[in-house]
Amino acid sequence: MRKFIILTLISSAFHFVSAQSNTLLEVNVDTNVELQTIHNFGASDAWAAQFVGTWSDSIKSKTADWLFSMESNKEGSPKGIGLSAWRFNIGAGSAAQGEESGIKDRWRRTEGFLQNDGRYNWNKQLGQQWFLKEAKKRGVDQFVAFVNSPPIQLTKNEKAHSDDGQGANLSSGNYGAYADFLSKVLDHFKDSLAIDFDYISPFNEPQWEWKGGQEGSPWNNDELANATRVIDSVFVQQNIHSKIEITEAGQIDYLTGKKDKHENRSDQIETFFSPDNPYYLGSLKSLAPKVAGHSYFTTWDVQKLKRKRERIAEKLLKYPNLEYWMSEYCILENNDEIRGKGKDLGMRTALYVARVIHADLTIANASAWHWWLAMSPYDFKDGLIYHDKKVDDGTVSDSKLLWALGNYSRFIRPGAKRILVTYKGANDVDNLKDGILLSAFKNRDGSIVVVIVNQKDEMCDIKLHMSLPSKTPIKSYVTNESFNLHKMGAGELGNGKIQVFDKSVTTVVLKPQL
Known part of the structure; x- marks a missing residue:
């Protein structure tokens, strides 16, 4: 039959x-x-693009086509999923420290533009820059730059991760230097590569302790607010048009209410957008009128999936000038239906994620939806495309998840309205x-x-x-x-x-x- x-x-x-x-x-x-309004669907270049972007032309072009192409084959089927946004990871420079970085996995260290002598080397992160340029060539016109950790030259411990996880790995005396670093990176890409980043995310997942394993920094709400004010003042002074994206919450429920373990890192919509709050940021010229959050650990059970997203929608009703962007997700949690560990190229993972996309768009009213790793070498449910964990060259494989995301990204174009x-x-x-x-x-x-x-x-x-x-x-x-x-x-x-x-x-x- x-x-x-x-x-x-x-x-x-x-x-x-x-x-x-x-x-x-x-x-x-x-x-x-x-x-x-739906602005875009996207994914991140972390961390594999630094290597895959230097592989053979045929392999990296196939990867870029799968991710960005809006063309169709002779039968009329899409050649790629037509992502309309691309997240570029501005590295902290841990790659230069090698094993001394405290990050064991070479693939999770990144190069950095800022050098120890204070100068900038724009020939770093060339693999990532290749994908950035190819995204634009294939039609992507929305770009987000995000930072896991400030440059190692500026951090308290000269590492790209925290020692104790109690607060920002950046002293308040270096907020201005960090803002200047961001300005220089944004200016360079705009002037030299004609890549104009629409948004800059300086504080990725500030709730977590980030004491090793990959680049990252915790931020308490007061630190985040004070640093954002400094960044805004520098952006205004230096005529930077990229908007600051906050909050990049590690879980979406950090946006909507207080959490006991991290009370000073939660309730971020009220903290930053209520005019009565001492950490109010809504009047800053450089701040994007949106909040960003990650759907991790809020997708099971299904009653929780629904409830957490209803809370987002309720907050948007209270703050009608704000948008919500779901800016990162992959399957990390282990539950009765699925486990994060174990690569899966089939429909089981694709359908699980399709349910999450549907809930984020129709219950939380997300205006954008971004997957985490565009490409992954891991035995984990974290990639759209999978490849060998080789530095010099390798092979790539697509997944049903890639194409299922394409059922949304390829056809729902920037500026679309959900009806x-x-x-x-x-x-x-x-x-x-x-x-x-x-x-x-x-x-x-x-x-x-x-x-x-x-x-x-x-x-x-x-x-x-x-x-x-x-x-x-x-x-x-x-x-x-x-x-x-x-x-x-x-x-x-x-x-x-x-x-x-x-x-x-x-x-x-x-x-x-x-």
Whole structure:
């Protein structure tokens, strides 16, 4: 039966016929009710790009195409997932210290532009710079620079990690020097490479102690606020247009309330955006009107997944001028459904992450969604693309996760509006856990994108109720165990009834006549 259905899907364009009877889900899509703006989907160059970016042209070009390409093959299927944002890690310079850095894994040390004599060497991080330039060449026009640790020349212990984890590894006397360092890096990339970073994130995951293993620095809220004020004053003085992105919280619940263990590193929306708070930053000229958080350790169980994101939405109602960006995620936690350890190129991980994307976009109202490692050498669920852990050259492999993310990133373009979708069960806990998840978006060009995540073990029929003519052109793209963002056909909307595979992510693109 499955072989017959696949042939039917391909040969009959979009309107599918099956001999079997499937569950029918009635879905209302209201194109006139617009919700949050979607700015981008992205990933990070840490840490592997420093090596992969120096490999053979064929390997690194294939990697860049998978990540950034908006082109299609002769069958009409995408060659890549069309990421619309790229996160560039500004290194602290631990690579120069080798094993003395206190970071055992060579791949987690980074080069640094600032040198011990106070001068700058712009020939550092060349592998990362290659991917940065290729991202722009392939159409990416939104860039975020982020810092795990200030340069080792400025830190308290001259290391890229903390000794005790109690506070910032940067004395207040060096806040100005840190701000000047950031300004010089941003100016260089703008003037020399025509890369204009839209945002700079100076404080990545300030909640954690960062006492080794990789570059990082803890920051208490008062330290973060005081340093941000200094950075803002330097940016204004030096005419830096990149906006400061905070808070890059290690978990999204650090944004929305106080946490006992880290009370002075939590409740960050109120701390930095309530005018009554002594650490209020909302009036700073250089501060981006958004908060950033990472979805780690808030995705299981499904009731927790929903509740934590509802809290974000509630805070956005209180502060309507703020946006929320989900700026980093991979699977770290071990739970009843999935474990972080163990590379998985299949649909199990892809569907787990698709549920998280859906929840972040439709419950937390995220305006951006970023995966963590674009490429990974680890036996872990942390990469979109996997490769050998070799310095000089190697091979690369794609994953179902890469293409499932592409069901969103390739078709929901910058400036799109999420639009209202209603159906029975929708974001109820039971449906979030193992049901069908739908979201819809309106691009600037008027095209409508509907993403369908079918977590069920059975094929399902979807009836889309939309105020569009029956002759509206329509295309569909599927990621499942058999296909990687494969174009299944093209046709017309007709009566709006479509069929989706079991354990799949399907994107439906409609092109209303304007």
